[in-house]
Amino acid sequence: MDAIAQELDQLELETRGQQEATGRGLLTPQGETSSAWKPDNVPIASSPNSSGYDMTDSLDEAPIDLRTLVYVSxxxxxxxxxxxxxxxxxxxxxxxxxxxxxxxxxxxxxxxxxxxxxxxxxxxxxxDRQETEEKxxxxxxxxxxxxxxxxxxLQVRCLNASRGCKWIGPRWSIKQHLVNSCDHTRFPCEHILDQGQVCGQLTERRFLGEKCPHELFDCAKCGEKINIVTEEHHLKNECTKNFHKCNGCNLEFPEKTFDSHESYCEKIHVRCPGKQYGCEWRGSREVLSQIHSSECVFVKLSGYFELQEAKMNDLVDENKMLKSQISTILDSITQGKMTNLGYSLQLEEIMDRDRSTDPSRLFDNLQEKDYIQLMMEFEVLKTDLNRLRSLASEFELNKQLVTALANENIQIKDELHNQTAALSSMRQQIQFMLLDRRRLRSKLIDAEAAPQPKESSSSGRFTNKL
The missing domain is CATH 3.30.40.10 (Zinc/RING finger domain, C3HC4 (zinc finger))
Known part of the structure; x- marks a missing residue:
């Protein structure tokens, strides 16, 4: 309790300093000031992550700076x-x-x-100049x-992305999302405290309910004093008795250290680093580091693949730039026009606005050395484009060759496994035959060593009579 009280006092001092610096107003996410009411004894940081959008004004006055938006592309x-x-x-x-x-x-x-x-x-x-119909x-x-x-x-991310909001939508709907549906937008808490005062702390929409989310209660794991707003942060980053079971080694670790353990656990299953190149192996990190990494063809060739991929990306970028330059040169030479967002201007107008704008006089206005220079640049670009095409074709051939070698290596491994299995089967059959032979030989030796049975007296008399 003492630690929480000290932290609240420190936040209160910081808040008062910010209010004095801004004329006792609220700082909006855009750096503007607002005269909206805010109690002096309430800290701004009502949640572990206070960066984002706060709804402190009415719907019509809520400021949103579109220049702070993060675009998807x-x-x-x-x-x-x-x-x-x-x-x-x-x-x-x-x-x-x-x-x-x-x-x-x-x-x-x-x-x-x-x-x-x-x-x-x-x-x-x-x-302030008024437009007339004449001009x-x-x-x-x-x-x-x-x-x-x-x-x-254009698709933009929510201003509360740092608080955990995953929303992505068109720019025109960002205000509607923040005000009406975003669970991470903060509003002043309007619940009445025991002292009869309004709480007033900025609280995310998802925490607002029938009761004040800032009422303290004991943590079910460790017994520390927390509230609904800080419960999630406490359980994940502070609580030492909130254990989580590892799926690899089946041991339990505190939630705040579980991520670091999971990134180094030798028993947890991971994918092969060569997955992006075609390897489908999956197993424990221990087997990966000791056995699979040294045998996987895709891991051995990953450095070569990365180098070729980087070269291919450079070639693609260079190809785009060359195509753009060629397109610009062709448009300026063959059509005699330069276009800027739908407004076409003749080259004569750009070079000299006093000259005629007739397209048929385009090449008369160009000097011979300028025309020769343009043609030389065009030939250089054309040569570079052909070179890039040949390099791209060579890269594709190398990629196909490596893929064929990898497939052939896999087939050879399968054949070796089959031959090993066949040899093991033949070895077992030979052992069985040797065991049968030894057993028959022992029986023959025992039969020869056994004494011959004597004839009975009755059989002898019968023989004499005959």
């Missing part, structure tokens, strides 16, 4: 060139570049001024709605 063409994150409220400039609205407006406040960050084109924009004075405008829909459909 991010297509590069959907990233803002400034913040390098998927577009949030995308705006497009008159020169064809797209940025987040807040990002492009922040660049206007920099020494660069009202210029495009990519091509330095002067942009006219005033946020739109702003050179930046909202991007097509389909771009916003695509970015909003």
């Amino acid at each position: 991010i297509p590069e063409h959907l990233n803002c060139p400034i913040c390098q994150l998927p577009f949030i409220n995308p705006y497009t400039t008159i020169c064809g570049h797209t940025f987040c609205r807040t990002c492009i407006l922040e660049t206007f406040k920099s020494p660069l001024g009202n210029k495009c960050p990519l091509d330095r084109i002067e942009l006219n924009y005033k946020e 739109n004075y702003n050179d930046i405008f909202p991007a097509p709605i389909i771009l916003s829909n695509i970015t909003d459909d």
Whole structure:
């Protein structure tokens, strides 16, 4: 009890320091302050893991910073060139570049001024300027709605992933999930304490019930004082009498040390390290280290496989880059256009806006040395692509050869096992024949050594009469 009281006092001091630093407000996950009520005598850390989303405001005022989201996968063409994150409220400039609205407006406040960050084109924009029917004075405008829909459909992880939430869903539904369904979102506990005060501690939704989850009770294993919020953490990381039985050695260990034991237990069953290359063996870690690792062909060739796989990944990446470069060069040469998010510009417009935009004059505007340089680069890229294709074919042949050798080795092992079994069977049959021969020989020797029986007197008289 003394230790718990000291810990609560320490957390209380830290909380008061945070409140004084933020104007006695609540720190949201986005670093913003809120004027929501919070008792001064309640520590923020009401659970072992306090990082995540806390619902301290009303539904309409609950702040969520979309820039703190963790994406499952991010297509590069959907990233803002400034913040390098998927577009949030995308705006497009008159020169064809797209940025987040807040990002492009922040660049206007920099020494660069009202210029495009990519091509330095002067942009006219005033946020309070009214648009008229005759002319739109702003050179930046909202991007097509389909771009916003695509970015909003990107898969993101829950902000409470560090607390154990496994939810993955579209970005547009993250707020609905956090507020309405996530069991790890923390809310202020509204239960009345014995002193008549509201508890007020931030508590995950899964712990809220009819009773206050912060009421202390004795641990069923060791007898220490815990509550519903800290029970799971206590049993897994602190309790010394919460035992778990190992499936390998059948011994019991405390839960807090069980994971370390399981990672070194010699009796527990594991898969062969060569599983990813085709080995289907499964057995104890002891047999793996002493016998199987030295005999498995896939383990012996794993270093070669990893090297070839790394080379193949490098070749694939290089191939993608070369294809992209070739596609860009071909588009610029054969079509005479360069495309940026759906806005097509003639090469003449890019090189000199005062020149004619007629596509038929494209090659007149290009100097001969520039055209020759482009063709040389195209030939170099074409040669590199052919080389990569030959290397890929060679790698596939080597992979097939190694697979064939491994299969042949397995067949030879099976044949050796069969021959060994046949030899063992023949050896047993020969031993049986030798035993029968010895038994017959002993019987013959005993028969020869036995005395001949004498004839009876009656038989002799009968012989004399004849």
